Amino acid sequence: MDWTAFYDAQAGRAVRSVLLDTLRLRGDAAPGIALDLGSGAGVETRHLLSLGWQVHAYDADPVARTRLMDDLAPDDLARLDFTQARFEEIADLPDADLVYSGFALPFCAPAAFPRLWSGIRSAVKPGGFFAGELFGPHDSWGSRTDMNFHGLEQVTGLLSGLSVLQLVEDDREGQSAFGPRHWHVFHVLARNPA
Numbered sequence: 001m002d003w004t005a006f007y008d009a010q011a012g013r014a015v016r017s018v019l020l021d022t023l024r025l026r027g028d029a030a031p032g033i034a035l036d037l038g039s040g041a042g043v044e045t046r047h048l049l050s051l052g053w054q055v056h057a058y059d060a061d062p063v064a065r066t067r068l069m070d071d072l073a074p075d076d077l078a079r080l081d082f083t084q085a086r087f088e089e090i091a092d093l094p095d096a097d098l099v100y101s102g103f104a105l106p107f108c109a110p111a112a113f114p115r116l117w118s119g120i121r122s123a124v125k126p127g128g129f130f131a132g133e134l135f136g137p138h139d140s141w142g143s144r145t146d147m148n149f150h151g152l153e154q155v156t157g158l159l160s161g162l163s164v165l166q167l168v169e170d171d172r173e174g175q176s177a178f179g180p181r182h183w184h185v186f187h188v189l190a191r192n193p194a
Helices: 003-010 017-025 045-051 062-069 075-078 113-124 153-159
Strands: 031-036 056-059 080-084 095-102 123-136 165-174 179-191
Touching: 017 045, 017 123, 017 165, 017 179, 031 045, 045 056, 045 075, 045 095, 056 062, 062 080, 075 080, 075 123, 095 113, 113 123, 153 165, 153 179
Parallel strands: 031 056, 031 095, 056 080, 095 123
Antiparallel strands: 123 179, 165 179
């Protein structure tokens, strides 16, 4: 996939709703530590930084670092840690009040996904949140062997032990940055019980 072209096509998009919903549910709780797994163009990381969060951003594409850090205020830069790595290369994740991964987790190799998911579950502090998307098997890319896909029952299993606050299955024809496609996406918002 041409990630640079994808980032260019995403320029100017709004902050993803699953992250905004999570922040609303937190109410007036103070900003904490957030992980942005697959930070891409940096839209969500920048939003979190603007709210005072300390953010650990991860992305495999070297262009992501430049796009993310370009024109950031010194105070925001001081609260940002960027790691250039594929999901398969991430050994440990720091403890976090919020783990966010928008449309990125499906790009983890299937054999490495269980370890990554276990790391995510371990990183979410008690009372903390996970927000993000998983792809279902009906997705246009569902036959790709280098990506991971989960049916509803599997997604429910992945979320076992968490308080599921939002689980929306989106299985429809639609558009992407590169044209028409069939989306099969699970939008997830869950909380680790305190």
